[in-house]
Amino acid sequence: MLPMSDLSISGIGLVSPLGTDVADTWRRVQAGERPPTSQLRYGTSTRTFSVHTVPREFIRAYERHPRLRRSSEISHFATIAGMNAHQDAGLSEKTENVGVVFAISSGGVRYTTRFFQDVISTGAATASPLLFPETVFNAPASHLAALLGIDGLSYTLVGDSTIGLSALSFGADLLATGQLDHCIVVATEEVDWILCEAFRLSRYFTQAEATRPFGGPHRRGTVFSEGAAAVVLSREGSVKLAAIHPGVPFFKKKAAETALRTVLEELDMRPEIVFSNANGTTMDDAEKAALDAVWPQIPTIAGKVSLGESVGAGALQQLVLAVQALREGQFQSAGISAIGYNTLASGAILQKTPASLPLGPP
Numbered sequence: 001m002l003p004m005s006d007l008s009i010s011g012i013g014l015v016s017p018l019g020t021d022v023a024d025t026w027r028r029v030q031a032g033e034r035p036p037t038s039q040l041r042y043g044t045s046t047r048t049f050s051v052h053t054v055p056r057e058f059i060r061a062y063e064r065h066p067r068l069r070r071s072s073e074i075s076h077f078a079t080i081a082g083m084n085a086h087q088d089a090g091l092s093e094k095t096e097n098v099g100v101v102f103a104i105s106s107g108g109v110r111y112t113t114r115f116f117q118d119v120i121s122t123g124a125a126t127a128s129p130l131l132f133p134e135t136v137f138n139a140p141a142s143h144l145a146a147l148l149g150i151d152g153l154s155y156t157l158v159g160d161s162t163i164g165l166s167a168l169s170f171g172a173d174l175l176a177t178g179q180l181d182h183c184i185v186v187a188t189e190e191v192d193w194i195l196c197e198a199f200r201l202s203r204y205f206t207q208a209e210a211t212r213p214f215g216g217p218h219r220r221g222t223v224f225s226e227g228a229a230a231v232v233l234s235r236e237g238s239v240k241l242a243a244i245h246p247g248v249p250f251f252k253k254k255a256a257e258t259a260l261r262t263v264l265e266e267l268d269m270r271p272e273i274v275f276s277n278a279n280g281t282t283m284d285d286a287e288k289a290a291l292d293a294v295w296p297q298i299p300t301i302a303g304k305v306s307l308g309e310s311v312g313a314g315a316l317q318q319l320v321l322a323v324q325a326l327r328e329g330q331f332q333s334a335g336i337s338a339i340g341y342n343t344l345a346s347g348a349i350l351q352k353t354p355a356s357l358p359l360g361p362p
Contacts, residue, residue, distance in 0.1 A: 006235060007175060007241045008239060010088075011085040011089025011231065012324065013085035015054060015188075017054055017055070017307065020084065022084075022320060022324050026324040028306065032306065037050040037051060047197075049196040049224070053226055059073070059080060077140075078143070078144055079143055079144050081230035082100075082230045084230065086184060088232070089237075091182060093149045098152060098182045099152050099182075099183045100155070102154070102185075102187075103158075103186065142154070150184075161312065164313065164315040165346040166247055168241070171183035182233065183234075185232075188227070213304070214302070222309040225308025227310050227317065231323070237353065239350050248260075248262045263346060264295060270295060271334050271335035273299055273325070273330075275337070276301060276303075276337050278300070278302040278304065279314075298335070315336065315338040318336050334350045
């Protein structure tokens with residue numbers, strides 16, 4: 001666990017099926033709103049998957065940008081969230097010593113499929129070379145850095161639904177070296193039938209229109225979604241990154257509870273509210289047991305009921321909602337609890353900075 005007493009979140013951005021405005025999305029999550037589901041077809045078969053997608057009108061302006069016109073949807077999502085966080089932090093395009101840490105899970109699955117289909121159907125010589133760059137994991141990071149004029153450090157981390165917190169921890173390490181003044185951390189994910197089929201085979205997927213968090217024996221599985229989240233990590237801001245855990249690996253589902261308990265214990269703080277990873281899968285049981293053991297009697301908010309399970313973007317979306325809640329003064333501290341499908345547990349603690357706390361009576 002790495003204490004972060006000198007680091008803060010100075011800017012946030014979000015892209016989700018509910019919208020791209022963080023404050024409005026947080027309001028809708030609190031109201032229990034859910035986006036409509038759409039159907040993805042399983043290859044050429046009749047099987048379909050119910051998912052939450054980002055409405056195209058949310059990203060249409062960026063689709064027409066010369067830099068992004070031929071890029072993937074995850075690049076659009078990441079760029080919007082990253083640029084909104086950059087603007088929210090009050091940074092200009094001329095701000096120096098800014099780095100980018102990008103987090104992703106599945107990558108440009110759609111573009112990989114299209115590129116492969118072109119090769120199979122028409123031959124390698126006729127496959128569009130414009131598709132191939134978007135199959136590379138760090139393509140979205142390069143687009144964001146180019147649009148913001150960032151020519152400094154840029155990294156891409158690949159992992160599961162906890163990867164956003166891993167990227168945030170990595171960004172904090174970069175700031176600790178003194179090489180950067182700010183670090184933009186972005187996590188994103190797209191929805192594709194290949195991803196849905198893989199999770200269906202793992203019994204994590206549901207065809208229901210909504211997840212049932214902490215459902216116990218009545219759990220259904222999760223509804224997958226797409227989107228992005230971004231934060232600007234700085235030395236000053238209204239919300240302090242009090243502590244973040246780099247993660248504890250586990251190698252069997254039955255070890256997930258122990259791993260998360262270790263994370264929560266080593267964070268060594270007790271928040272007022274927990275922004276939970278709960279998504280209607282068997283991982284909810286492990287999370288609930290760990291929370292009851294280490295942080296008992298603390299209320300939880302399961303944002304994935306409204307936003308869906310966006311895998312690579314999931315943990316950072318939880319954190320962005322927590323930052324917004326703290327900004328609005330609803331809580332003085334918030335915990336983030338996350339368990340990934342690829343066997344990693346992680347967590348973080350956020351606090352309002354003293355300067356942003358309400359003054360007491362005269």
